[in-house]
Amino acid sequence: MGTFSSIRSIPFSEFLIFGRSETKIFAIVASETVFLGATFFVAKPPFLPIPFSDSAALLITGLLTVVLAAALYVLLSGLGYQTYSAKFHSPVHILKCWAAHLAFSTVVIYIGYLLLVYPYTGSIVLQPVDIGIGAVFSTGYAISIAGIIYGEDYFSDNPNTKPEDIDQFLTAAEDLKEKPEPEIVDEPGQLIQAGDSLLTGLQTSNLEGTGDLASDLQDWLETFKQRELQGQKKMVGDLPNSDAQFSVWEDRYNAFQDLEEELREMDNSASRRVVLSVRGK
Amino acid sequence: MEKYAEDREFGPPDKKPHNEGICLFSDSKSCYGDDLESILNEITPKISGYEETIVADPHGEGLDLMRDDPVEAETTILKSSLWLVHHECIIEDGLKDDFRRAINATPPRTHVCILIDAPESEHEEIEEDLDEVTDSQNVFTVKSKPVLRNSIRQYLDMSANPKRGKEEVIEWNNNVCDLIDARS
Amino acid sequence: MVNETLALKRIGEWADLSGEEFHLYLDIAADVQSEKLDEQEGSERLSGEQYFDFLNEQVLPDERVIDELELAGLSEEKLQRFRDGQVPILEMYSEQYKLDYGLDQVADFVMMLKFVRDYMKLTGEDSVAPRNRLQYLLYLVNLELSKEDTLPNRSNRTTLGNLEHTGYRYNFSKGSGPYSQKLYRDKNRLFAQSLLHEEVMEERVSEGDEPYEISLGENGERLIAKYGKKLDNLDSVLLKEWDLQQRDVIREYGTKSMEELKELVRSMPQFQATPKNEELLKARQRDFDEPVDPIQELMLNV
Structure with missing residues (x-):
């Protein structure tokens, strides 16, 4: 070796x-x-x-x-x-x-x-x-x-579920943010499930930089799991327009935005991004 | 918010801490000139089992919700078992009846702490103004930052911490779930 | 119910500590308390009196607390009580732990207990629910008393009829329905003594209703079992009138749905004529001036 x-x-x-x-x-x-x-x-x-x-x-x-x-x-x-x-x-x-x-x-x-x-x-x-x-x-x-x-x-036995996981993670986060509390059914559970799967992928990846992203995602997910729905909504951006907004929620949302940005970058292949940029999107 | 099972465990190895909401009713997030977050940062390391059996999160939109729709506000603010209310919110905002009603709706373990933040000479007058609101046994007043800090610490460590006895925490949580359910 | 977590604060106030010394004492005592609790095995929550005993036995006599109190210049007498673990914490909570009220207040308590018992008996319900039903029905008791003037040898100074002499001492104001803060306060006091029991309803209620149900508490059941017959045959004319009216209200309005009850009260001329948040009905005006034996007996036995 x-x-x-x-x-x-x-x-x-x-x-x-x-x-x-x-x-x-x-x-x-x-x-x-x-x-x-x-x-x-x-x-x-x-x-x-x-x-x-x-x-x-x-x-x-x-x-x-x-x-x-x-x-x-x-x-x-x-x-x-x-x-x-x-x-x-x-x-x-x-x-x-x-x-x-x-x-x-x-x-x-x-x-x-x-x-x-x-x-x-x-x-x-x-x-x-x-x-x-x-x-x-x-x-x-x-x-x-x-x-x-x-x-x-x-053809490997462990199919790569990254695209589905990213989609599930981002969709669940978006729904959690937008829907009023009574309409929320299993969005936090789906977000956690997809997040855990992405985390496993990141942690087992040998590429440079994935360790940092894995650590950020793990920290954020740990906090998310421990929060009530009220807090979980804030963590994905449902920050009420309040005079007394706490920076702890803003920080957690900022961390989510960073993760979201990285995940969205991973949601398109390089060639697809080239095509999209050629099309002017 | 979900009901806890009667035999729920909070600490290791499950590490599913009770999430304690602290609802602040104030135009600013400051308490006696200090940020509530920094007060919490000072307190939480002293709470036994913090992050294992209990975590605390501040929510600051209580006053906005009360101003907006006091009845609707209850479904959100009831989820926090510690309310920190700046005295001006009750007296100067004309929300006395709404607060009285909201406090009456709380289960017994919910603690309402009214922060009297004014020169000492005005304390008596303010307390008189707060009379009917402070009538319930779960309402108390504090008049300085160190006492507030101690009150929050005592509450989080002694009353809301499953490590010091989980039955009451489970009962409170499930009561709130029933209350919210009954309102919907 | 009882704000035990405020005990350290109350003890500091009892010791006449103030300013920086008070704050230092609070911090040190909380540290010691946390440390001692962590040393204990098991995670059973200490009940009110157990917690006070724990403070007296393990926290307050701790040398760190005593040192701080000495520095604060606490009197030797009080300091000795800290050292001996004899700080009278229970007395600081006497309001919650003792029923130490005047005759008129106890009359309200007893009649409210009796109301809950009679309501359950006459309607066959397990509880008074939702909680604001109690407000409506006790308002109707006082309202009906105010409409009659049948008490013998009474010279009325007001137009409150029988309510001038008997009935609840609760002022009702107009909210979405009749509302008395004093009624809630008394209900809370009875709850604190386990005379009344209150729990969250399982059924849904409409907006504005309070989803709690009120029934007799453990001590309330015991008290009614012992004195129930006596309370059904009251000797006092004033209490008898009050009780009769109470039962009539239960019979007439007790089985109505909450919506019907609200509609009925809100359509009453007196309710409609009163502006919102204004006084809807005055409380009983006069104190009892005749012996009310069952009440006195209850007072001695509670």
């Missing part, structure tokens, strides 16, 4: 593994790489079965790379959406992850190139067509790694 721990200690690894188990990711990358390496060794160059002119090949590989790179971004934003870190829902942060994945896969592919093509060409300087083909391979390789991580999560 020493090797994995050292990987974990590098914040950069977060860009690649999204807080997943290092062992699992290492196994996925290793098997992928072995598979790819084996393919390189058994295959015979040239790789393009149809003879294209250089410019056509560059055009095709360029277009393919753009499409694959975009798909990689969507896939990575999906992976980010499964995490309990607000940072991994940010388009910029996902872009960094995207770059990290591409950089990693480019290095692997270049090593493969050196092993397979260099003996034929005798040159370590890449030809334009090699760059184009390499780019397609790199993005494809990155997609295959991200896809396996994503699929592994998707």
Whole structure:
């Protein structure tokens, strides 16, 4: 585990593994790489079965790379959406992850190139067509790694309930705030249930910053559980317009607003936020 | 507010403390020039089992509710078993009858503490003005901050704290639930 | 009922402490009290007198309290009572612990007890409910007394009829219905003595009604069991008239629903002619000036 721990200690690894188990990711990358390496060794160059002119090949590989790179971004934003870190829902942060994945896969592919093509060409300087083909391979390789991580999560026995939990938490809070007391049935219970589930997700997440959010949520939930309905309503923002409003309730509501902000950030994937911002929403 | 089971436990390991509402009736949240929150912060560390068997929360909208609709206000203010009422709210706001009625509606354990915040020379006159309101046995007056602090502490530690005997707390809570239910 | 938690404050006042010394004493005594209670096993709440004994045995003689009182310059006599645990706390609560009232006040108490007993007996109900029904019905007792002038050899100075000489000493004012604060005060006093019992109603009531039901308390039951027959055959003419009127009111109005009762009282000319919050009906004016034996006997035995 020493090797994995050292990987974990590098914040950069977060860009690649999204807080997943290092062992699992290492196994996925290793098997992928072995598979790819084996393919390189058994295959015979040239790789393009149809003879294209250089410019056509560059055009095709360029277009393919753009499409694959975009798909990689969507896939990575999906992976980010499964995490309990607000940072991994940010388009910029996902872009960094995207770059990290591409950089990693480019290095692997270049090593493969050196092993397979260099003996034929005798040159370590890449030809334009090699760059184009390499780019397609790199993005494809990155997609295959991200896809396996994503699929592994998707078919796991512990489905990620984060989106439902966030929705239940925020909806219950909104209802609790808006409804008069006699109409409130089980909103505090639903809020607590969703909050506890989110808390478990945050506490078991390995990502940087989730610990702080978990601690804030835990403190707020503990207080919420101990309050009567009258106080619980105040904690989610039903602060009566009173001259003698107590700051203790305002503080608790402010803490809720901070939590709400972070949870709302986690409620949209990076790619969806990009689309929304393009649409001007 | 929900009824407590007869055999409810409040302290560890369940850690379900009794939530004690303190309702302040005042134009400002100050009591003798001090913030009630800071007074509570001084008191609560001295209360045995605080956060385990009892937690206290101040609510400040009592006066606004009384001004708005005194009958409707009762369903909210009844949930607090300690009322802190600035004397001016009763005398100067003309809410004497409303307060008298609201106090009459409280279960016996609800304590109503009237804060007389005026120069000593005026105390007698104020107490005379408060006469009919202070007639109930669960109403008492305080005239200084240290006495107020001690009264709140005594109340939270001795009367409202399930650690000192939970039956009375359960009975009060369930009585209030019945009262609110009977009104709805 | 009894404000035991104010005992430390009352003790300080009894000791003539004031200002900073009073405040210091309160803090120290509360600290000692908390500490001693924490040392005790179990979490049984101390009843009123048990709490006073606890204070006298464990809190007040504590050296920290005594030191503070010495610094405050307390007289040696009082200081000795602290040291010996002989502070007369119970006396400070005498109003709640003793029925120490005059004859006329006790007459109100006894007749109110009798009213509750007769109401339950004549209507078959378990209690008087909602609580403001008591206000309406006792108002009607006094109102009916005021309408008649049948007492022998009486020279009236007012137009209150029999009410000038007998009936409750409660002034009723006009709220949403007839209302007497004194009536509530007496009801509370009887409640404090367990002569009356009051609990929250299980049934719903309409807005403005008070969802409590009043019945005889433990001591009230005992008292009625012992003196019930005597109270049914009162010798005093004044009390007899009062009692007869009371029973008539129960028979006539006791079984009406609260809504009917409200409607009936509110439609009465006297009620309609009185502005809100003004006096609706005066209280009995004269004190009893003849022997009322059952009352005197009860007073001696309570």
